[in-house]
Amino acid sequence: xxxxxxxxxxxxxxxxxxxxxxxxxxxxxxxxxxxxxxxxxxxxxxxxxxxxxxxxxxxxxxxxxxxxxxxxxxxxxxxxxxxxxxxxxxxxxxxxxxxxxxxxxxxxxxxxxxxxxxxxxxxxxxxxxxxxxxxxxxxxxxxxxxxxxxxxxxxxxxxxxxxxxxxxxxxxxxxxxxxxxxxxxxxxxxxxxxxxxxxxxxxxxxxxxxxxxxxxxxxxxxxxxxxxxxxxxxxxxxxxxxxxxxxxxxxxxxxxxxxxxxxxxxxxxxxxxxxxxxxxxxxxxxxxxxxxxxxxxxxxx
Amino acid sequence: xxxxxxxxxxxxxxxxxxxxxxxxxxxxxxxxxxxxxxxxxxxxxxxxxxxxxxxxxxxxxxxxxxxxxxxxxxxxxxxxxxxxxxxxxxxxxxxxxxxxxxxxxxxxxxxxxxxxxxxxxxxxxxxxxxxxxxxxxxxxxxxxxxxxxxxxxxxxxxxxxxxxxxxxxxxxxxxxxxxxxxxxxxxxxxxxxxxxxxxxxxxxxxxxxxxxxxxxxxxxxxxxxxxxxxxxxxxxxxxxxxxxxxxxxxxxxxxxxxxxxxxxxxxxxxxxxxxxxxxxxxxxxxxxxxxxxxxxxxxxxxxxxxxxxxxxxxxxxxxxxxxxxxxxxxxxxxxxxxxxxxxxxxxxxxxxxxxxxxxxxxxxxxxxx
Numbered sequence: 001x002x003x004x005x006x007x008x009x010x011x012x013x014x015x016x017x018x019x020x021x022x023x024x025x026x027x028x029x030x031x032x033x034x035x036x037x038x039x040x041x042x043x044x045x046x047x048x049x050x051x052x053x054x055x056x057x058x059x060x061x062x063x064x065x066x067x068x069x070x071x072x073x074x075x076x077x078x079x080x081x082x083x084x085x086x087x088x089x090x091x092x093x094x095x096x097x098x099x100x101x102x103x104x105x106x107x108x109x110x111x112x113x114x115x116x117x118x119x120x121x122x123x124x125x126x127x128x129x130x131x132x133x134x135x136x137x138x139x140x141x142x143x144x145x146x147x148x149x150x151x152x153x154x155x156x157x158x159x160x161x162x163x164x165x166x167x168x169x170x171x172x173x174x175x176x177x178x179x180x181x182x183x184x185x186x187x188x189x190x191x192x193x194x195x196x197x198x199x200x201x202x203x204x205x206x207x208x209x210x211x212x213x214x215x216x217x218x219x220x221x222x223x224x225x226x227x228x229x230x231x232x233x234x235x236x237x238x239x240x241x242x243x244x245x246x247x248x249x250x251x252x253x254x255x256x257x258x259x260x261x262x263x264x265x266x267x268x269x270x271x272x273x274x275x276x277x278x279x280x281x282x283x284x285x286x287x288x289x290x291x292x293x294x295x296x297x298x299x300x301x
Numbered sequence: 302x303x304x305x306x307x308x309x310x311x312x313x314x315x316x317x318x319x320x321x322x323x324x325x326x327x328x329x330x331x332x333x334x335x336x337x338x339x340x341x342x343x344x345x346x347x348x349x350x351x352x353x354x355x356x357x358x359x360x361x362x363x364x365x366x367x368x369x370x371x372x373x374x375x376x377x378x379x380x381x382x383x384x385x386x387x388x389x390x391x392x393x394x395x396x397x398x399x400x401x402x403x404x405x406x407x408x409x410x411x412x413x414x415x416x417x418x419x420x421x422x423x424x425x426x427x428x429x430x431x432x433x434x435x436x437x438x439x440x441x442x443x444x445x446x447x448x449x450x451x452x453x454x455x456x457x458x459x460x461x462x463x464x465x466x467x468x469x470x471x472x473x474x475x476x477x478x479x480x481x482x483x484x485x486x487x488x489x490x491x492x493x494x495x496x497x498x499x500x501x502x503x504x505x506x507x508x509x510x511x512x513x514x515x516x517x518x519x520x521x522x523x524x525x526x527x528x529x530x531x532x533x534x535x536x537x538x539x540x541x542x543x544x545x546x547x548x549x550x551x552x553x554x555x556x557x558x559x560x561x562x563x564x565x566x567x568x569x570x571x572x573x574x575x576x577x578x579x580x581x582x583x584x585x586x587x588x589x590x591x592x593x594x595x596x597x598x599x600x601x602x603x604x605x606x607x608x609x610x611x612x613x614x615x616x617x618x619x620x621x622x623x624x625x626x627x628x629x630x631x632x633x634x635x636x637x638x639x640x641x642x643x644x645x646x647x648x649x650x651x652x653x654x655x656x657x658x659x660x661x662x663x664x665x666x667x668x669x670x
Contacts (some may be wrong), residue, residue, distance in 0.1 A: 065582075167417055193384065193386065195382045196386055196388060198351075198373070198380075198382070198386070199382060199387075199447075200371075200403075201353075201373040202351060202373055202374070202378065202379065202380045202448070203374075203379075203399055203400030203403060203448075203450075204374045204375075204377070204403050204404055204451060205374060205400075205403040209403050213388075213402075214388050214390070218388070218389060218390050236458075278439070298389075
């Protein structure tokens, strides 16, 4: 016979009480981060939003946003978007091919660690040092330019190339774009199972059919997602472009700095509105990246 | 005439020989399992049939055609992978129809065949699901349907059940066998699970270190192992040290007590040390006339549900023997420390030769298994 009415707690033991959660000292560890995020991310963003909706006298207005649609400002957005698109596509494609060759191309394993180390460094090499490095190598009297001209008799500047042009800026951006692609796409390539290729071959698929129907569709969310990230990376760059072209190429980040600290065009509220435009474009990019990344993770886990 | 014939197959990876002189002829519609421990070369051999590995030497002939140097996509051999290898970007229907699509079959043909196969694997309502929405067992059934969709000449299965839990494994293996019989497809199955191999196969190829140890029916492999390795690897086994008394009469001394083998001990001399292997299920409790008898003391009793396993130890420290008896409510289970006698027929003594003694397991092997 079983006892159907067993008490929940044995006699003499304390009755069930709501368990009081003990304070975790772990919270203390994230205080510096929260403080940092508030001071340098949340507060400035709030300031930016408010500022973009005010004029110089502090009156609330939408005039700054209306100015974003003037031809000169639209041109800066167009330049930024074009440069970001070109470097995202070229960096993405080049980075993917490079990563695939090193990870799955049957090359010696040491190449992978060398490429990853280089990519880790190069993807963070930007701003003034990067611009100067390119000036010293591919500038009008750069080392490589002179070598090409004097040794190989190829005058790239005579042929119309200029490092200080849009294409020059794109080449410089590619220096940090493709390593970033390598770093982010490598796990996705690792996730491409050898069994999938073998299963496809086993069922009669050629290499082309495998890539078209299996590998590329599986990698596509990662590829597109990473390219969106590259787009955002390039879209937000300022120091490299400013150092290289001295503001000659009108991109949004340079236009913002001109409005914030220029002697002639000083209009910080318009600068805030320009920045808000960037925030919106970046937010769309990040949302797209997250969406694609989620799909990719589901497939590659 | 065999349907699948492997002749003199060898495979080397650098200095390491993975498969040595592998010869096998498989009849049409036969279900053959490659059984062996990890690294014995069974998967490598299967992959050579599929074309994913190229043999260092030897030939592979399917239905009279030499496919040794054909690319994997030109062999028309279906393979089911241990990891399922379903394409995550495709639905179940697209996965099953993939092979037909790359063969440029019409949409109607593909639809018809996919429907047939989904019925066959009992998943007709899962056509529009993605692999990640299925359980492991369902995924493996889809993988089987995908391999069968192209109507392959030979079906290869590489440890298809090893990633599944025990209950699903048993039901799915029965399903695989039923489908194989229904379609009459020549099948090669790789496993390290002896129970799987014994229950599924028409014939088993037991492999060790890249070599074939024995080829035979499950009955032959289990009851008449031709090497110590097979005896040890297939089923559970007691291994006891013995000494030859009279090789012509086939008498031995084990645990200080005389026993008899089924026949003469070829090449043996009085006093030679040998090893005798005994299956636990052939030993019975109590003294029985006309059978070998050994007396010892009960060392341990383990209740395994349907079976009760008893281990007895001998006075001369020559080791222990375990035996199984079916459980029933009236069973008089001996207590630990009780002196008992066990009996077994002479035919149950598997006399291992000297070379096999080194390979044979320690006397406690059964308990480890």
